[in-house]
Amino acid sequence: MTAAPGPADEALIEVAGVTKVYGSGPAAFPALAGVDFAVAEGDFVAVMGPSGSGKSTVMNILGCLDVPTEGAYVFRGVHVEQLTRNQRALLRRHYLGFVFQGFNLLARTSAIENVELPLLYRGASAAARHAAARTALEAVGLKGWETHTPAELSGGQQQRVAIARAIVTDPTLLLADEPTGNLDTRTSREIMELLCALNRDKGITVLMVTHEPEMAGYAKGIIHFVDGRVASDTRREGRS
Amino acid sequence: MLWNTLLLALRAIRRNLLRSFLTTLGIVIGVSAVITLVTVGNGATRVVQDQIASMGSNLVVVRPGQRMGPGRDSAGAPPFKVADAEAIQSQITGIEAVAPAATKGATVVYMAQNWSTTITGSTSAYFHTGNWQLAAGRTFNETEERAGKAVCVIGETVRRELFGSRNPVGSELRIKQFSCEVVGLLSSKGQSAMGSDQDDTIIMPLRTVQRRLTGTQDVNSLRVSVKDGLMIERAKAQITALMRERRKITGNELDNFNVMDTKQIADTLTGTTRVLTALLGAVAAVSLLVGGIGIMNIMLVSVTERTREIGTRLAIGALEREVLWQFLIEAVVLAALGGLIGIGLAVVVSAGLAKAMQVPFLFNPDINALSFLFSAAIGVIFGYFPARKAARLNPIEALRHE
Numbered sequence: 335m336t337a338a339p340g341p342a343d344e345a346l347i348e349v350a351g352v353t354k355v356y357g358s359g360p361a362a363f364p365a366l367a368g369v370d371f372a373v374a375e376g377d378f379v380a381v382m383g384p385s386g387s388g389k390s391t392v393m394n395i396l397g398c399l400d401v402p403t404e405g406a407y408v409f410r411g412v413h414v415e416q417l418t419r420n421q422r423a424l425l426r427r428h429y430l431g432f433v434f435q436g437f438n439l440l441a442r443t444s445a446i447e448n449v450e451l452p453l454l455y456r457g458a459s460a461a462a463r464h465a466a467a468r469t470a471l472e473a474v475g476l477k478g479w480e481t482h483t484p485a486e487l488s489g490g491q492q493q494r495v496a497i498a499r500a501i502v503t504d505p506t507l508l509l510a511d512e513p514t515g516n517l518d519t520r521t522s523r524e525i526m527e528l529l530c531a532l533n534r535d536k537g538i539t540v541l542m543v544t545h546e547p548e549m550a551g552y553a554k555g556i557i558h559f560v561d562g563r564v565a566s567d568t569r570r571e572g573r574s
Numbered sequence: 575m576l577w578n579t580l581l582l583a584l585r586a587i588r589r590n591l592l593r594s595f596l597t598t599l600g601i602v603i604g605v606s607a608v609i610t611l612v613t614v615g616n617g618a619t620r621v622v623q624d625q626i627a628s629m630g631s632n633l634v635v636v637r638p639g640q641r642m643g644p645g646r647d648s649a650g651a652p653p654f655k656v657a658d659a660e661a662i663q664s665q666i667t668g669i670e671a672v673a674p675a676a677t678k679g680a681t682v683v684y685m686a687q688n689w690s691t692t693i694t695g696s697t698s699a700y701f702h703t704g705n706w707q708l709a710a711g712r713t714f715n716e717t718e719e720r721a722g723k724a725v726c727v728i729g730e731t732v733r734r735e736l737f738g739s740r741n742p743v744g745s746e747l748r749i750k751q752f753s754c755e756v757v758g759l760l761s762s763k764g765q766s767a768m769g770s771d772q773d774d775t776i777i778m779p780l781r782t783v784q785r786r787l788t789g790t791q792d793v794n795s796l797r798v799s800v801k802d803g804l805m806i807e808r809a810k811a812q813i814t815a816l817m818r819e820r821r822k823i824t825g826n827e828l829d830n831f832n833v834m835d836t837k838q839i840a841d842t843l844t845g846t847t848r849v850l851t852a853l854l855g856a857v858a859a860v861s862l863l864v865g866g867i868g869i870m871n872i873m874l875v876s877v878t879e880r881t882r883e884i885g886t887r888l889a890i891g892a893l894e895r896e897v898l899w900q901f902l903i904e905a906v907v908l909a910a911l912g913g914l915i916g917i918g919l920a921v922v923v924s925a926g927l928a929k930a931m932q933v934p935f936l937f938n939p940d941i942n943a944l945s946f947l948f949s950a951a952i953g954v955i956f957g958y959f960p961a962r963k964a965a966r967l968n969p970i971e972a973l974r975h976e
Binding site: 394399420426427452454499 | 883885969
């Protein structure tokens with residue numbers, strides 16, 4: 335299992351001197367060239383930047399899907415870069431929730447079974463899974479849609495199911511990778527309001543990659559990436 | 575954790591019902607082919623065994639002449655006498671019964687019906703050595719044997735031809751110049767292993783046949799029933815030695831009689847069907863293997879097709895070994911389901927085939943259990959490689975997969 339998380343008064347996430355180099359030798363490509371920032375618990379941060387700026391790479395590292403080449407990524411006092419693949423999987427299972435641009439729901443599977451999926455890996459009982467999945471679906475406004483398969487749901491509804499799947503385990507950190515990228519403006523706003531509500535009411539820390547300034551506007555702060563570095567951080571500017 | 579993984583696998587199978595069914599089809603066909611061929615083969619073996627058993631178990635037949643089989647040349651070889659039978663009975667140990675038999679073809683008449691059949695004269699031991707059961711009436715007794723009375727026991731075919739469905743016991747048959755009382759009816763034995771109708775027969779006391787039909791004291795064959803199957807070789811050797819002595823054959827002179835036993839025939843004939851059954855079963859087992867490769871093929875396609883799904887599972891915290899187990903269990907469940915369906919299909923097909931081929935349907939639990947375990951093992955073997963491929967996917971690349 336993962337090491338016990340540190341005290342809550344520290345920053346939830348601390349990234350220090352993180353670099354990421356893909357490939358080696360002359361073909362080596364530095365995706366991240368020394369990144370430092372921190373995210374406090376309960377924050378809602380949007381990550382922006384042109385393609386190739388390293389924002390996806392940093393999200394993969396924050397999501398414990400990848401490890402930095404150099405530098406430290408500390409999640410609640412735990413040095414993620416020192417964990418094994420299995421330890422990182424367990425950390426994701428217990429503390430993280432993921433929302434993807436393409437929803438990534440299981441096809442031909444009812445909404446409730448999709449939402450139950452992370453609980454299956456947690457070994458929860460059938461009754462507990464059902465109850466938690468119903469509550470999560472209700473929280474995203476899909477009460478009554480439990481038995482519908484993704485094909486029977488609109489894009490916005492599918493993303494709501496995906497958000498329900500991400501929050502059903504009561505994660506500490508929700509990572510959203512372009513959550514509104516496949517949705518129209520009206521639906522995008524609904525999804526953003528849902529994320530804001532989850533951040534506000536449940537205290538879930540949200541990190542979101544987006545390239546739409548309007549959606550980024552819902553966040554409490556925006557970090558801009560350019561060429562693998564943090565170009566600007568509105569939270570720092572706001573404080574100073 | 576294992577139960578949850580099983581649940582995940584079952585849900586994945588249910589999501590792709592048609593593909594899952596097509597995947598198992600190879601296993602279904604393989605398993606049902608193996609079981610059907612072995613079951614029908616065992617039925618055929620049983621038929622041969624039954625036919626041979628109906629000739630009489632542990633039966634040794636001694637006949638004059640060197641060659642056995644049809645077209646036997648017994649010219650010049652002296653026939654046996656009743657005394658030869660008595661000598662075997664008294665001088666050789668391990669003998670259960672000896673029946674001297676004299677046969678003669680004759681036409682028998684009842685009312686307006688007549689029928690040509692073979693009449694065998696023997697002692698009541700003949701019913702034991704020939705493994706005959708009575709359907710009605712009785713066999714003849716010792717008094718009737720000694721007196722050479724005109725009594726007879728008839729086979730099912732003779733009954734059918736002369737009496738139809740009536741009970742023949744107590745009726746009088748006319749054979750040549752004498753009439754003969756039917757005292758018993760034999761149970762049907764059907765065809766012999768050689769294809770002749772064993773029920774086309776009339777049995778009467780030896781003395782009656784010798785006096786009224788053949789007119790000699792000769793005996794055509796000696797039918798010896800040996801107590802234990804294991805002693806049959808020894809009994810045959812002793813009978814040969816005794817007969818050589820009684821017929822005054824010395825040194826290098828060849829026997830002018832032959833001794834053969836039903837066990838020899840049984841071993842040869844059942845051996846053939848057993849080898850055929852094993853051969854066909856092996857061919858069917860190859861198709862089971864091909865079915866396994868089919869499972870691997872589909873599982874590999876499935877892993878590729880479900881790459882994003884695997885990426886999602888890994889992202890939300892599935893461990894490598896959990897993904898491995900899920901795909902492995904999927905493969906095993908598919909293979910085992912195929913095995914079960916195959917067993918069901920095999921029962922139906924082999925029961926139908928057995929009926930069509932007129933062999934008994936022998937449900938063999940061993941081959942069914944073995945085929946089922948074998949198909950599950952195929953699931954493990956051919957499911958492992960695709961499952962490992964799925965478990966080792968990089969979640970980032972898997973999530974990006976189109």
